[in-house]
Amino acid sequence: MTPSPTASAMEASKSLSSDQDRPFIWIDGELLPKSQATVSVFDHGFLYGDGCFEGIRVYRGVIFKCQSHLDRIYRNAEALRLEIPYSKQELARIMEECVAANELVDGYIRLIFSRGVGTLGLNPFACPKPGVIVIADQIRLYPEEMYQDGMRVVVAKRPRTPTACLDPALKSLNYLNSILAKIEAIDAGCLEAIMLSTDGYVGECTGDNLFIVKDGVLYTSPLEVGMLDGITRAFVINEVAPACGITVTEKRLKIDDVLSSDEVFLTGSAAEIIAVTQVDDTKISDGQGPITEKLRDHFRSVVTGDNIPVD
Ligand code: PMP
Secondary structure, eight states: OOOOOOHHHHHHHHHHOOTTTOSOEEETTEEEOGGGOOOOTTBHHHHHOOEEEEEEEEETTEETTHHHHHHHHHHHHHHTTOOOSSOHHHHHHHHHHHHHHTTOSSEEEEEEEEOOBOOSSSOGGGOOSOEEEEEEEOOOOSOTTHHHHOEEEEEOSSOOOOTTTSOTTSOBSOOHHHHHHHHHHHHTTSSEEEEEOTTSOEEEESSSEEEEEETTEEEEOOGGGTOOOOHHHHHIIIIIHHHTTOOEEEOOOOHHHHHTOSEEEEEETTTEEEEEEEETTEEOOSSSOHHHHHHHHHHHHHHTSSOOOOO
């Protein structure tokens, strides 16, 4: 029997709710006020970053690309040999209930699978029960004006972890490689950093995928360079660009390709599509370029429209 928030829990969420309670968080079968939604210090997600997660958008109350996110997190859980006691269908329903309990119309879901409570030793198999958490809340990653004006990024000195060590496609609870590069970005006065593979190809940013535009064609490095297989990246390649009549080519990009491009933009569930106007000291474009604008406009029309894609 799947634990799920009961109708009375959802009613309680409405009548009891004060700002301190919100958001209500679904944690291992219960919908709890924020102050009570805690994890053990013996949880291996906390002790070792042993687990995986998803960041998912909600538009007009619909979980955007729900199936793709579930497919990715279950694939990652399998790679970690983490057995989740819910089916994808059950989890979709739990996320929907959490969105409803928080009366979320436009927002963001953080879905977390943790190894769960164990001992101080590393052994993941000493943790009998994985932790499953759903947080449904608001998100604003970048300031609104950046969507018109574009953003400045740096090239991180620290490369992406090589695939053979820890595949960047694994959206694990350990984001230290990204966090250390993010610190480089913040130290340089900006919010994102481009990360190269150890053999010098442009992979992705600390929390976003990257595209360039050159002579009207859209380019992005292939997944083999080592990056997260972004759901927004796939949406742009397979749906948004074709709908805008723009050709996409995957090729291993070097940083010089980025520096000599006409437009650069980033994609991510939280970021959506956002222009990059400067990389280190090199100016790329004045504000959001025309192709980025076309893609972003189409993207926004889909996610504010009546047929929000769920798979
Ligand atoms: N790369 C990294 C490292 C990320 O953390 C993310 C998500 N924030 C992305 C790319 C974009 O992926 P998605 O479009 O699936 O959100």
